[in-house]
Amino acid sequence: MKTSIATVSISGTLDAKLQAIAAAGYDGAEIFENDLLSTHHSAREIAAMMRDLGLACTMFQPFRDIEGLPEPQRARAFDRLERKFDVMQELGTDLLLACSSCSPLADPDRARTIADLHEAGERAAKRGLRIGYEALAWGRHVNDHRDAWGIVRDVDHPAIGLVLDSFHSLSRRIPSSSIGDIRADKLFIVQVADAPVLDMDLLQWSRHFRSMPGQGDFPLDDWADAIRRIGYDGYWSLEIFNDRFRAGSAHGVALDGYRSLRLMQGGIARPSAEAAALPPKIEPHGVEFIEFAASHEEADALGAMLRPLGFHPTARHRSKDVTRWQQGAINIVINCEPDGLAHAFDVVHGASVCAIGLTVADVPAALARADFLRVPRFEQAVAPDEWPVPSVRGVGGSLLYFVDAATCDAMWAHEFPHLLEPAPEAPLLTAVDHIAQTMQYEEFLSWLLFYVAMFDLGKTPQLEIADPMGLVQSQAVESANKAVRFTLNGSLAAQSLTSRFVQNYFGAGVQHLAFATDDAFAVADSAEKGGLPRLAIPRNYHDDLEARWGLAPELVKKMAAADLLYDRDGDAEYLQFYSRAFARRVFFEVVERRGYTGYGAVNAPIRLAAQAHHKPDPLTYS
Numbered sequence: 001m002k003t004s005i006a007t008v009s010i011s012g013t014l015d016a017k018l019q020a021i022a023a024a025g026y027d028g029a030e031i032f033e034n035d036l037l038s039t040h041h042s043a044r045e046i047a048a049m050m051r052d053l054g055l056a057c058t059m060f061q062p063f064r065d066i067e068g069l070p071e072p073q074r075a076r077a078f079d080r081l082e083r084k085f086d087v088m089q090e091l092g093t094d095l096l097l098a099c100s101s102c103s104p105l106a107d108p109d110r111a112r113t114i115a116d117l118h119e120a121g122e123r124a125a126k127r128g129l130r131i132g133y134e135a136l137a138w139g140r141h142v143n144d145h146r147d148a149w150g151i152v153r154d155v156d157h158p159a160i161g162l163v164l165d166s167f168h169s170l171s172r173r174i175p176s177s178s179i180g181d182i183r184a185d186k187l188f189i190v191q192v193a194d195a196p197v198l199d200m201d202l203l204q205w206s207r208h209f210r211s212m213p214g215q216g217d218f219p220l221d222d223w224a225d226a227i228r229r230i231g232y233d234g235y236w237s238l239e240i241f242n243d244r245f246r247a248g249s250a251h252g253v254a255l256d257g258y259r260s261l262r263l264m265q266g267g268i269a270r271p272s273a274e275a276a277a278l279p280p281k282i283e284p285h286g287v288e289f290i291e292f293a294a295s296h297e298e299a300d301a302l303g304a305m306l307r308p309l310g311f312h313p314t315a316r317h318r319s320k321d322v323t324r325w326q327q328g329a330i331n332i333v334i335n336c337e338p339d340g341l342a343h344a345f346d347v348v349h350g351a352s353v354c355a356i357g358l359t360v361a362d363v364p365a366a367l368a369r370a371d372f373l374r375v376p377r378f379e380q381a382v383a384p385d386e387w388p389v390p391s392v393r394g395v396g397g398s399l400l401y402f403v404d405a406a407t408c409d410a411m412w413a414h415e416f417p418h419l420l421e422p423a424p425e426a427p428l429l430t431a432v433d434h435i436a437q438t439m440q441y442e443e444f445l446s447w448l449l450f451y452v453a454m455f456d457l458g459k460t461p462q463l464e465i466a467d468p469m470g471l472v473q474s475q476a477v478e479s480a481n482k483a484v485r486f487t488l489n490g491s492l493a494a495q496s497l498t499s500r501f502v503q504n505y506f507g508a509g510v511q512h513l514a515f516a517t518d519d520a521f522a523v524a525d526s527a528e529k530g531g532l533p534r535l536a537i538p539r540n541y542h543d544d545l546e547a548r549w550g551l552a553p554e555l556v557k558k559m560a561a562a563d564l565l566y567d568r569d570g571d572a573e574y575l576q577f578y579s580r581a582f583a584r585r586v587f588f589e590v591v592e593r594r595g596y597t598g599y600g601a602v603n604a605p606i607r608l609a610a611q612a613h614h615k616p617d618p619l620t621y622s
Contacts, residue, residue, distance in 0.1 A: 215448055465601060
């Protein structure tokens with residue numbers, strides 16, 4: 001795949017954009033006209049800069065309103081076209097994007113359009129240049145790539161070809177099967193964008209809500225496969241208009257874009273024809289461990305919350321100040337080492353989750369996928385007698401470890417030989433249900449892409465959850481076997497709990513851990529007896545439960561006493577309760593699923609309001 005990105009897709013000055021694009025690994029870049037107009041560098045200087053960076057100038061764009069104009073507007077349009085040809089030659093590109101006309105003066109007569117494009121082709125050919133014609137989704141007379149292709153075909157000029165843009169086609173739900181009628185030699189470039197499915201004005205949708213492949217809801221796999229089938233072998237170029245990306249880091253957004261193209265190359269929701277030749281997505285088998293970084297004082301306070309939930313400290317590391325806490329299939333590691341990443345993480349964030357270990361069948365394949373996507377590995381010194389577990393950088397600078405599923409028992413036995421207490425014979429909790437990670441709103445789509453590009457994880461629909469102080473955007477990614485689930489959360493509201501976590505925590509990270517149980521009432525009872533500070537739920541909520549679901553009064557009374565929240569989906573039921581937050585950062589959730597597959601989103605506003613009700617305790621809980 002030959003990769004490209006339009007400079008309009010990222011923030012910064014044109015020279016900074018090009019440096020970010022080159023650093024991310026693209027083969028080329030489209031120069032957006034406004035970027036060129038706003039730089040002090042000449043077109044020739046930009047061309048030299050791109051050569052030095054190893055970037056091809058894949059296209060100059062856009063040129064508007066070339067076809068169907070009356071005189072004198074037509075003559076002025078062709079004069080303008082000649083001037084753009086001058087710029088193109090200075091930039092070192094031979095391709096110009098011409099959008100279908102939006103001018104109210106444009107004549108709908110198809111013969112006029114064909115004649116004007118033919119003349120444009122003649123002028124371009126004299127200079128060794130080409131023009132790609134694109135159907136804008138909001139074009140006045142041409143807004144469907146099928147019509148644009150028919151015009152290009154009938155113009156029948158070697159300098160006139162087609163530009164396909166996924167947004168313009170998929171926003172109008174044009175069947176991708178229609179691409180099969182297009183000749184590959186007449187498809188000059190392919191532009192790519194994903195987007196959430198929204199019911200709104202096409203122009204506003206396009207200008208503000210485009211996203212990288214894998215971040216939205218468009219059926220890009222079908223679209224890309226249809227293009228591959230006709231034999232297209234040119235550039236796949238991102239053209240993304242998104243307010244978040246314009247406010248973000250040019251290097252970060254450029255890298256996300258590169259990863260998204262590689263994701264699409266192998267298939268987003270299903271494997272593509274090229275997938276067999278690429279490192280496959282990683283299928284995570286489960287969460288093998290969650291590692292906390294903590295000082296000794298923090299570790300004692302954290303242990304005081306884990307014990308009431310049924311965890312026991314079962315072993316110490318062979319040579320490090322690290323303790324394994326265990327229950328059922330859950331392993332929590334508390335790292336109190338005075339040096340290394342965990343210590344640095346604790347200094348910055350306080351006691352918090354610094355790493356997550358996922359079991360995989362093939363660790364080298366997992367690392368190959370990370371390298372393919374340019375996900376940075378984390379390298380640290382390993383003592384000769386330590387078990388090496390490779391890792392990559394994850395959310396907020398934390399680590400994601402790849403644990404070999406076949407040897408994980410041997411790993412634990414080797415690394416933690418100093419036994420402490422036996423693991424509970426009758427565990428209250430059975431597994432990690434999901435891990436909730438919170439991040440800056442501007443980072444949300446980036447981390448969503450990270451998970452769906454790296455791992456074989458599906459996306460749930462995106463939700464907006466009401467916090468008393470504003471809205472929170474939330475979306476989950478989950479494995480097919482539901483053994484690995486991450487929920488991602490971000491908010492623009494400065495005083496929402498989500499935003500306050502990011503501010504107080506000094507960055508993105510794990511805000512809460514949810515554990516699965518077969519009996520939420522038993523865990524709540526044990527936790528209360530053990531002194532776990534529990535999040536109090538208003539009685540009004542439980543009174544409404546009785547009316548809404550027709551639950552027995554005694555059952556509702558029992559739920560209220562245990563601060564349990566409830567949801568139902570058909571016959572499937574969901575019970576959940578929360579601890580107060582440890583050190584104003586991480587809190588715990590216990591969930592009982594009775595065939596329920598969601599996350600109790602209807603209860604999230606109740607939980608957020610309950611958390612907002614509590615004034616932070618400066619010592620331990622909030």
